[in-house]
Amino acid sequence: MAETQLTAEQTTALRDWIEEGAQVRALHHEAKQTERLEELRSLAQQHGETKAALEDQTATQQQHAAAARAAENRADDLRERVTRTETKLNDGTGLVSRDLLALQDEIAGLRATIEEVELEEMEELEAADAAEARVAETRAQAEQIAERGRLLQQERASEGERIAGELAAHEQMRTELLARIPASLHGRLRTEGDYPPAAVVTAGACGACGAQLSGVIADTYRNLEVGGLLDCDSCGTLLLKLA
Numbered sequence: 001m002a003e004t005q006l007t008a009e010q011t012t013a014l015r016d017w018i019e020e021g022a023q024v025r026a027l028h029h030e031a032k033q034t035e036r037l038e039e040l041r042s043l044a045q046q047h048g049e050t051k052a053a054l055e056d057q058t059a060t061q062q063q064h065a066a067a068a069r070a071a072e073n074r075a076d077d078l079r080e081r082v083t084r085t086e087t088k089l090n091d092g093t094g095l096v097s098r099d100l101l102a103l104q105d106e107i108a109g110l111r112a113t114i115e116e117v118e119l120e121e122m123e124e125l126e127a128a129d130a131a132e133a134r135v136a137e138t139r140a141q142a143e144q145i146a147e148r149g150r151l152l153q154q155e156r157a158s159e160g161e162r163i164a165g166e167l168a169a170h171e172q173m174r175t176e177l178l179a180r181i182p183a184s185l186h187g188r189l190r191t192e193g194d195y196p197p198a199a200v201v202t203a204g205a206c207g208a209c210g211a212q213l214s215g216v217i218a219d220t221y222r223n224l225e226v227g228g229l230l231d232c233d234s235c236g237t238l239l240l241k242l243a
Contacts, residue, residue, distance in 0.1 A: 006182070006227035006240075013180035014240055017189070018198050018207075020174045024167060025196070031163045036156050043149045050142040057138055061131035064124050071121035078114045082107055188238060198238040208237035 006014060089095075089103040178186060189197045199207030201221060206213065211234035213221060220230055221241060228241040 004229050005225065006229065008227065010181055011227035011240065011242070013177045014185075014198060015200070015242060017174055017177040017181065018196070018200060018240065020170050020177065021196055021198075024170050024174065027163050027167050027170065031160065031167070033156055033159060036152055036159075040149060040152055040156075043145055043152065047142060047145045047149065050138060050145060054135065054138045054142060057131055057135045061128055061135055064128035064131055068121050068124035068128055071117050071124060075114050075117045075121060078110050078117065082110045082114070085110065185238070195235045195237050198240060199232075200240050200242055206232040206234060206237060206239065208232060209235035211235065 085103055085107050089100060089107065092100065095103070178189065181189070191197050195208040201207060201213065204212055204218060209232060211232070212218075214233050217230065217233045221228075221239065224230065224241040226241055226243060230239050230241075231237070232239055
C-alpha cells in the first residue's frame, strides 16, 4: 500500500468519501424499485387474467343474445303459421269436419310451442342481461387495474428521476472528495467489487463485509493512529482508522 497514514484533511476526505459511497449504494438499490416492479408484474398478470375473463364473458353474453334472437324469430315464424292456419280454418272451403278438427289441433299445438319458445327467449334474455352485468363489472375492474398500472408507472418514472438526480449529486461529491485523497489510492478506490473499496471499523468488524477482525489485524488496527490504513483480512477492503 502506497499510503499507510493520512493527514487529518485526507482522513476527513476519505471518511466523507466512504459515507458518500454508502449513499450511492443505497440509492442504486433504491433505484431498482423492487416493490413497484413486483406490483407492476402482479398488475400485468391480473390485467391479463381480467381481459381473458372479459373475453369469455362477452362471448357468453353474445351467445345468449343470439339465442334470444333466434327464439324470437322462431316464435314469429310460428305466429305466422298460426295466422295462416286460422285463415284456412275460418275460410273452411273444401274442408270436412275431420279437417277442421285437425286444423284446430294444429293451431293449439303451434300456440303451445310458441309459449315454450317465448319462455326460452325470456330465459336467454335474462341470461344475456346477467352476462352483460358481469361484462360491465369485469370491464370496470380491468380499467381500475390499468389505471393503477399507469399511476405506478408515473410514480416509478418520477422516483427514477429523483434518484438519478441524487446519484449525480453524490457522485459529484465523491469526485471532489477523491481529489483531496492521495492519488496513490485512487486506483484502489475506483475498483468495483462485491464490497466497497474502503470502509471503517465498527464494533471490531469490517464496515464492508461485516466480519470481525482477526486477532492480529484487530491489534494492528488498535495501534494505528487516526488516519491509518490497513486491509480487512476477510474481504481485502481498505480500512480507515478514525479514532
